[in-house]
Amino acid sequence: MPYxxxxxxxxxxxxxxxxxxxxxxxSGPSADLYARVARRYCPPAFDLGTAFFSGVRGPxxxxxxxxTPFWRLIAFDRLAPGADGTVPxxxxxxxxxxxxxxxxxxxxxxxxxxxxxxxxxxxxxxxVPLSAGAFGLGEAVEAVAEMITEIGxxxxxxxxxxxxxxxxxxxxxxxxxxxAPASLTLIGGPIDCRADHAGLAAEAAARGLDWLVRxxxxxxxxxxxxxxxxxFPGFFALTGFLTRNLDRSTVDHKELxxxxxxxxxxxxxxxxGFFEEFLAVMDVPAEFVLQWIEAVLIDLPFAxxxxxxxxxxxxxxxxxxxxxxxxxxxxxxxxxxxxxxxxLMTGSPQGGCRHTEDEAGRFALFSGARxxxxxxxxxxxxxxxxxxxxxxxxxxxxxxxLKLSGLTPALVGRLNREGIYFVYQxxxxxxxxxxxxxxxxxxxxxxxxxxxxxxxxxxxxxxxxS
Numbered sequence: 410m411p412y413x414x415x416x417x418x419x420x421x422x423x424x425x426x427x428x429x430x431x432x433x434x435x436s437g438p439s440a441d442l443y444a445r446v447a448r449r450y451c452p453p454a455f456d457l458g459t460a461f462f463s464g465v466r467g468p469x470x471x472x473x474x475x476x477t478p479f480w481r482l483i484a485f486d487r488l489a490p491g492a493d494g495t496v497p498x499x500x501x502x503x504x505x506x507x508x509x510x511x512x513x514x515x516x517x518x519x520x521x522x523x524x525x526x527x528x529x530x531x532x533x534x535x536x537v538p539l540s541a542g543a544f545g546l547g548e549a550v551e552a553v554a555e556m557i558t559e560i561g562x563x564x565x566x567x568x569x570x571x572x573x574x575x576x577x578x579x580x581x582x583x584x585x586x587x588x589a590p591a592s593l594t595l596i597g598g599p600i601d602c603r604a605d606h607a608g609l610a611a612e613a614a615a616r617g618l619d620w621l622v623r624x625x626x627x628x629x630x631x632x633x634x635x636x637x638x639x640x641f642p643g644f645f646a647l648t649g650f651l652t653r654n655l656d657r658s659t660v661d662h663k664e665l666x667x668x669x670x671x672x673x674x675x676x677x678x679x680x681x682g683f684f685e686e687f688l689a690v691m692d693v694p695a696e697f698v699l700q701w702i703e704a705v706l707i708d709l710p711f712a713x714x715x716x717x718x719x720x721x722x723x724x725x726x727x728x729x730x731x732x733x734x735x736x737x738x739x740x741x742x743x744x745x746x747x748x749x750x751x752x753l754m755t756g757s758p759q760g761g762c763r764h765t766e767d768e769a770g771r772f773a774l775f776s777g778a779r780x781x782x783x784x785x786x787x788x789x790x791x792x793x794x795x796x797x798x799x800x801x802x803x804x805x806x807x808x809x810x811l812k813l814s815g816l817t818p819a820l821v822g823r824l825n826r827e828g829i830y831f832v833y834q835x836x837x838x839x840x841x842x843x844x845x846x847x848x849x850x851x852x853x854x855x856x857x858x859x860x861x862x863x864x865x866x867x868x869x870x871x872x873x874x875s
Contacts, residue, residue, distance in 0.1 A: 452533070453511040453689050457485060460521035461828025469521060473530075475559055478541035479548070479694070481530035482556045483510070485521060497591075497796040498525045498564045500556060502572035505531050505549070505697065507643035507690045513569060515776040519785045520567075522828060524792070527560055529553060529572075533643075533691035535635045546575070546700035550713075553579035563591035565792045569775050573598020574705055577751060578713035581726040592731040592795040594788055597740060597771045601710035601750030613706040618699055626695045641698040643690030710750060725756040733791045735784055737774050738767035762791050778818035781825045782810045789830075810835075813864050815857070823850055835865035 460469050468488045475482040487496075499520050503510040510530045520526045529552070534544075553575055557564045568576030573595040583589050602610035613621070625645050629635040705711050713726050732755050734748045749763045764787050766774060773779045810821050810832060827849055829835060835858075838846065843858035850857065 452691075453509055453514075455483075455485075455511055455514055455517065455528075457514070457518055457521065460487065460518070462487060462522055466828070474527070475556070477552070478537045479532050479534075479544040480552050480556075481532070482559055483528040483530045485517065485526045485528075487521065487525065496523055496525050497792050498527070498560055498562060499792065500527045500529065500553075500560060500564050500566050500590075502529045502553060502566065502568040502576050503531065504570035504572055505575070505693060506571045507641065507645065507693055509533075509689055509691055511689075513775060515780060516567070516569070516785075519781055519825070519830060520789070522830070523789070524565075527556065529556060531691075531693075534638060534640045534694045535629045535633045535692045537635045537638065537694075539635070539638050543696050544694045545696040546578075546704060547714075549575050549697060550578040550582060554582050557583060557590055558588065563796070565592045565594070565795070566590045567594045567596065567788065568598060569596045570598050570771060571701065573600060573748065573751070574701070574711050574713075577711070577727065577754065580730050581713045581754075584727070584730060589730050592733070592792055593727065594733045594735070594791065595748050595751055596735045596784070596788075597737055597748060597774045599705055599711075599747045601747055601753075602706055603709055610706040610709060613702055618703060618707075621699065621702065622695075626699070629692065635692075639695035640692040641695055643692050710753075712754075725754050727751070727754040728756045730755070731761065731791070731795045733762040733788065734764070735774055735788070736763075736765045737769045737771045738765055739769060740771045762787070778822045778825075781830060782818070782821040786810075786831055813861055813868075816861070820850075820857075832865045832868060835861045836869050838862040 455471055457469050457471065459466050461467075470486040470488065472484050472486060473481045474484040501513055501516055501520070503513045510528055513528065517526050517528060537544075553566075557566065557579065566576050566580060576593055576595065576598075577600070580590050580593050625641055626639055627642055629638045629640055631637075704714070732752060734751055736746070736748045740747075749765075752758045752761050752763065755761055764784070766779065766784060769779055774784055810816055810824065810830070811818065813832070813835075816824075824830075827846060829846075838858060838861075840859065843856070843862050844853075846858040847853050847856050852858070
């Protein structure tokens with residue numbers, strides 16, 4: 410694995426380049442991709458120092474609630490000004506395919522105003538010594554179950570992309586002991602790859618695990634703490650391993666990235682910032698990647714394997730656990746019901762909530778203006794409807810900010826930065842608060858907030874009468 414060792418050796422020889430310093434551009438898409446990937450980025454930080462609570466900006470303190478060699482439970486403590494009632498607890502499971510957990514920064518930021526947020530902080534395997542043992546799919550499932558238990562009380566799990574199967578297995582494991590999460594939301598994760606229009610499942614089945622071990626697994630070289638640990642190098646995630654056919658190792662990185670964020674609604678600045686995050690990669694334990702591929706891509710459809718301690722039961726794996734699935738209509742990994750197939754595990758395939766963003770790529774489901782304006786309100790509404798004891802919650806219709814007259818993804822992004830994510834928040838604006846919002850938005854010359862508030866009140870009134 411010469412590329413991986415030269416990449417690792419360059420990191421060991423000198424510190425990572427700061428994000429504001431870039432090497433000279435290489436020539437051609439393949440060389441340019443390698444030049445960008447070979448540059449070692451500093452591990453990103455969440456940098457979520459403040460958030461809006463009830464319209465007032467307050468501080469957020471990030472802390473590690475529990476740490477092990479392979480994962481950390483990261484808590485975001487909300488120091489809301491004034492009285493802050495009980496809010497739903499959310500555990501976000503980031504993708505575990507070579508990117509740092511900060512890839513879900515936008516996801517966390519959207520939840521912060523009205524939720525108690527925790528994140529599963531997967532560790533960079535190159536930093537984990539061999540003495541820490543192995544960390545496969547089963548260990549990841551047990552880790553998530555421990556996180557849910559550590560948080561305590563009703564916990565709503567939001568599993569993103571490859572972490573979806575981990576969330577399913579952990580929910581099933583806890584459900585067998587009557588400690589199931591309050592709800593489970595799967596965003597863009599492959600569950601049944603028989604609908605894989607990208608052909609990745611067929612490629613994995615045809616080539617087998619032996620070929621994968623030779624092609625994409627390598628030992629961590631000295632002097633890293635994880636020296637000689639077998640890993641899936643993170644930079645392979647950028648060359649199409651989990652997003653394109655397995656034999657395309659030199660795809661145009663711009664084509665790959667734009668496919669992933671298709672329809673996210675953000676402009677060039679938003680794409681640039683997320684691209685830098687996308688290029689900051691980490692290594693994943695080889696045993697986790699190979700077991701994930703075998704369970705999801707080869708032994709399809711996926712079914713949680715809880716070992717001999719749990720014999721097959723009459724009840725489906727997710728029986729009694731509220732489930733929501735979200736899919737991207739333009740997911741370059743697959744699509745066509747791969748995530749929605751999880752409802753077959755509930756015993757009521759027609760039940761639960763399912764939502765498809767027809768014009769979106771996978772990353773647009775949890776980052777960018779489309780996530781904030783369209784996907785997040787639906788997920789938050791689903792969690793809210795299952796946050797109270799049964800019988801107390803009343804489902805309500807979700808209205809997207811983008812459906813209001815004159816709003817564009819760019820304007821929605823500016824409203825999000827002011828702490829406004831829902832139509833009902835606009836409906837509550839009085840004349841003074843609308844003028845203040847116009848001042849912050851720079852729309853005083855042509856007032857926008859009051860107009861949006863009137864339309865929001867009208868829309869909500871129509872919903873109430875329906």
